[in-house]
Amino acid sequence: SQQGEEDPQALSIQEGENATMNCSYKTSINNLQWYRQNSGRGLVHLILIRSNEREKHSGRLRVTLDTSKKSSSLLITASRAADTASYFCAAPSGSARQLTFGSGTQLTVLP
């Protein structure tokens, strides 16, 4: 079963605007990851945040984690057309604690 669920399913913004995607998960975790998938390609790791971290930055990316609410958010600042992609959160799940992915947010950045 899926551990994470992203919201919204689709998001369309203008270039230069900020994009915020949210992820809710079900069971307690020790870390959560965000991945990006360009159309027709495999997923690429963006950032990992551990359960003892509340916020983490990487370039134009900012990730927050609220373990009390079992939620995370990914903020992309000053978006570019090249940011158009699907974004997935992923967290450990199952007996072997393997990584399972949410359904993704499809981000479209209009030039």
Add this chain to the structure above:
Amino acid sequence: DAGVIQSPRHEVTEMGQEVTLRCKPISGHNSLFWYRQTMMRGLELLIYFNNNVPIDDSGMPEDRFSAKMPNASFSTLKIQPSEPRDSAVYFCASSLGGEYSGNTIYFGEGSWLTVV
């Protein structure tokens, strides 16, 4: 460094035929994953190997699906017989470490399967 290598990239086959998808993980990685991605069901974990041993195959849809990892540098996912509902993108991925502890997973470019 070469990433995860999958073959074939695209395959179109007729219902009832056997399909074999292949994967070469990143050298040194000891965890290997097969995922399936469809519009309806999203990204599903099919099976997870650690040190060439299947650890969790609870995501394998049915007996028509089988996966093997005969050595650390090669894995196959086989569908026999294939059905139209098996049409999907199949991703192989690998990572370092045993029981998942926050390691990055590296994905291949996927095998796009169409069963007609």
